[in-house]
Amino acid sequence: MTNSEGDACRLGASSLEGQEAETSATDAKKSSCEERVQSTEAPAKRMKKNDKNKEKTKGKSEQRSTREAANFEKKKEEEVVEVPESYYFLWFGDIPKDLATRDTLKQLLAELELPTQEPIIKHVVAKGYTKKKIAEHGISTETTSDSAPHDRKGEAEQQQQEQEQQQQQQQQQPKGTKEWLGYAFIAFASEAEARQAESLLQGRTIAQDRWKIRIRDAGDSWNAKPDASIADLAAGQQPALFHQLFPGSLKLAERRAAVRRHCEKLSFDSAILDEQPGTPTELMEKICKHYETNPREELPLQGYNLPPNLIADALAALRAAKWPDVSERRSVRAANYMVLWLKRRNEENEGLVQACEDIMKWADPAYPCTM
Numbered sequence: 001m002t003n004s005e006g007d008a009c010r011l012g013a014s015s016l017e018g019q020e021a022e023t024s025a026t027d028a029k030k031s032s033c034e035e036r037v038q039s040t041e042a043p044a045k046r047m048k049k050n051d052k053n054k055e056k057t058k059g060k061s062e063q064r065s066t067r068e069a070a071n072f073e074k075k076k077e078e079e080v081v082e083v084p085e086s087y088y089f090l091w092f093g094d095i096p097k098d099l100a101t102r103d104t105l106k107q108l109l110a111e112l113e114l115p116t117q118e119p120i121i122k123h124v125v126a127k128g129y130t131k132k133k134i135a136e137h138g139i140s141t142e143t144t145s146d147s148a149p150h151d152r153k154g155e156a157e158q159q160q161q162e163q164e165q166q167q168q169q170q171q172q173q174p175k176g177t178k179e180w181l182g183y184a185f186i187a188f189a190s191e192a193e194a195r196q197a198e199s200l201l202q203g204r205t206i207a208q209d210r211w212k213i214r215i216r217d218a219g220d221s222w223n224a225k226p227d228a229s230i231a232d233l234a235a236g237q238q239p240a241l242f243h244q245l246f247p248g249s250l251k252l253a254e255r256r257a258a259v260r261r262h263c264e265k266l267s268f269d270s271a272i273l274d275e276q277p278g279t280p281t282e283l284m285e286k287i288c289k290h291y292e293t294n295p296r297e298e299l300p301l302q303g304y305n306l307p308p309n310l311i312a313d314a315l316a317a318l319r320a321a322k323w324p325d326v327s328e329r330r331s332v333r334a335a336n337y338m339v340l341w342l343k344r345r346n347e348e349n350e351g352l353v354q355a356c357e358d359i360m361k362w363a364d365p366a367y368p369c370t371m
Contacts, residue, residue, distance in 0.1 A: 087187035089218035100182025
């Protein structure tokens with residue numbers, strides 16, 4: 001090979017190396033550009049995703065606010081429904097969710113043409129419990145007359161068949177779905193009319209076989225009445241000794257427990273409590289007579305005077321308060337009774353709530369007060 005040929009080969013090789021270097025530099029620039037594009041796209045995507053999450057959260061909060069406002073209006077509407085103290089409440093259950101509204105129930109009861117005065121629907125809950133809970137607890141909606149004989153074995157077999165049918169329906173039902181049932185508290189003009197309606201409607205199927213009515217007593221919280229034997233007391237007066245020992249607010253089991261406690265303290269024979277299930281009136285009167293001649297020890301306690309500014313604020317708020325048209329505690333003997341709620345809207349009574357909170361903070365800031 002000549003010198004000229006070797007120089008040509010060296011020049012060709014160097015040119016090829018230069019081209020490869022240029023190509024690698026171009027590729028490096030291209031990859032760096034792509035990285036910059038990706039790095040600028042990533043924050044944009046994150047911002048877009050954050051915006052979507054914010055919109056989603058905002059939508060949920062708006063839905064929650066709308067739902068809370070609707071619940072407040074519903075509660076406000078229920079509070080307006082006035083029920084005379086003479087009326088008697090019953091609990092109506094197993095109501096299909098879409099039928100559990102005041103207007104629908106009112107229409108269904110009107111169609112039944114009950115031989116009573118028109119009942120008053122005070123409170124309705126559309127989503128009270130599910131059919132699954134009824135099956136799990138073995139609650140039967142079948143009722144029988146107390147006076148009519150019935151086959152207990154046949155009744156048990158029927159209940160077992162119904163539970164098996166309910167379990168089959170639940171297995172066929174898609175996961176995540178629940179069949180809700182509602183309930184309502186309905187007032188009748190008297191206890192006699194309530195019992196009459198119960199005897200006519202218990203176990204009856206209406207609304208095109210969609211609702212099998214189940215009825216039970218509404219309980220003491222709905223039907224408790226002030227004790228008429230207790231006279232109105234003036235300021236500073238005390239109730240009679242009998243009502244001090246056995247207040248009318250005590251339920252039967254609580255009253256019997258109080259009698260037993262006094263008998264143990266006074267060494268009285270309480271065997272009658274085990275022999276008779278009712279209220280031991282004679283034993284209660286015997287306990288009262290003992291304390292009339294042997295008065296109980298009284299422990300006078302003196303509290304603390306409120307600061308004048310808290311008293312002035314509370315009095316001003318009380319005088320400006322909007323009282324309910326109907327007492328919210330019918331079992332309390334008072335001219336009127338108002339319930340204040342903590343962390344919930346109190347229509348036109350926010351000043352009174354604040355005054356109460358100020359007093360509680362002054363008395364004991366750590367006290368777990370609920371209103």
